[in-house]
Amino acid sequence: MRVEASAPGKIVLCGDYAVLQGAPAVVLALQRRARVTLEPRTDGRTHLRAPEIGVPGLYGRWILGHLHWRFCSPPTFLRLRLVTTVLERQARLAQAAPTLDVDLDTAAFFARHGAQKLGLGSSAALTVALSAALARAAGGTPPTLADLVALHRDFQSGRGSGIDIAASLRGGTLVYQWTGGKPQAQAMQWPAPIGLCIVWSGRSASTAGALGHLARWMGTQGERAARVFNGLGETAVGVTKALELGRIADMLDGLGVYAQRLQSLGEACGIDIMSAEHRQLARLARTFGVVYKSCGAGGGDVGVALSTDPERLAGFKRAALAQGFEVVNTGIDPHGLQVEAIT
DSSP states (O other), X not given: OXXXXXXXXXXXXXXXXXXXXXXXXXXXXXXXXXXXXXXXXXXXXXXXEEGGGTEEXXXXXXXXXXXXXXXXXXXXXXXTHHHHHHHHHHHHHHTSOOOEEEEEEOGGGBOSSSSOBOOSOHHHHHHHHHHHHHHHHTTOOOOOHHHHHHHHHHHTTTOOOSHHHHHHHHOSEEEEEEETTEEEEEEEOOOTTOEEEEEEOSSOOOHHXXXXXXXXXXXHOHHHHHHHHHHHHHHHHHHHHHHHHTOHHHHHHHHHHHHHHHHHHHHHHTOOSSOHHHHHHHHHHHHHTOEEEEOTXXXXXXXXXXXXOHHHHHHHHHHHHHTTOEEEOOOBOSOOOEEEEEO
């Protein structure tokens, strides 16, 4: 039986960083998908093909529940850490090694030219798609949101919020929040009058590095950090409430305020959240009267411009292209994880 699975990427629209402290966040699933294809093998080995991360073909053998890649260089071994973690987890759940041909396609998450990631949550999308495909191939129970968030957080040394996992699993527009020690995701209706223009800053950012730096800063700046995060949290609550009630003007105003508070957080803790490229795009957005904010950890990756005026948004897009930025041609994906078994 051949199994095919795919899961969308994401942008965090609001609640970046604050979601780590229990605030609500808004995340949009995007029409950029990680794709997984599994086919059974009979020789006891696992064969992996993942060209976007530099693995044109690699064999592994299972020894006592662990996957040992053959002729694997140390840099390649590190790049495969997430994939290995997901495969070994499935071996434990099924109490049997998944001896398969594994084909991974994450091309949609890379910039048009070069090998840099756009920052659209490829690791989360791959975690969701691969975990679900393996479960289907083994005849097991589909993984839950809590299962997948726990797995991905372990991979991120416990620092991630899991918001990107929720987007990849559920799709659409979500309000995501930790409640009672558990991740919760509520589907919302995106306001049709609001248009989006997603722009790549031109360089990739390290979410893990930013979260590690933030944790160290918070450990030494308790009261100051609390004030900063209270402001972010209050604004995030306002944006999510405006989204829920369909108050478009309030939502856009709140996103503008959140962008400013993100920049203040970066200046306070020493993370370049609103990098020079994002500041350039923000100035451009003000010229055209549209709202702009960086997405996720910032410091690179993507940002988003929003407006209810298509002409203003189109003007911003043309100007961003003229200044050498790459516009990410995508939209909100209403569908989350998709899995198909082909016999």
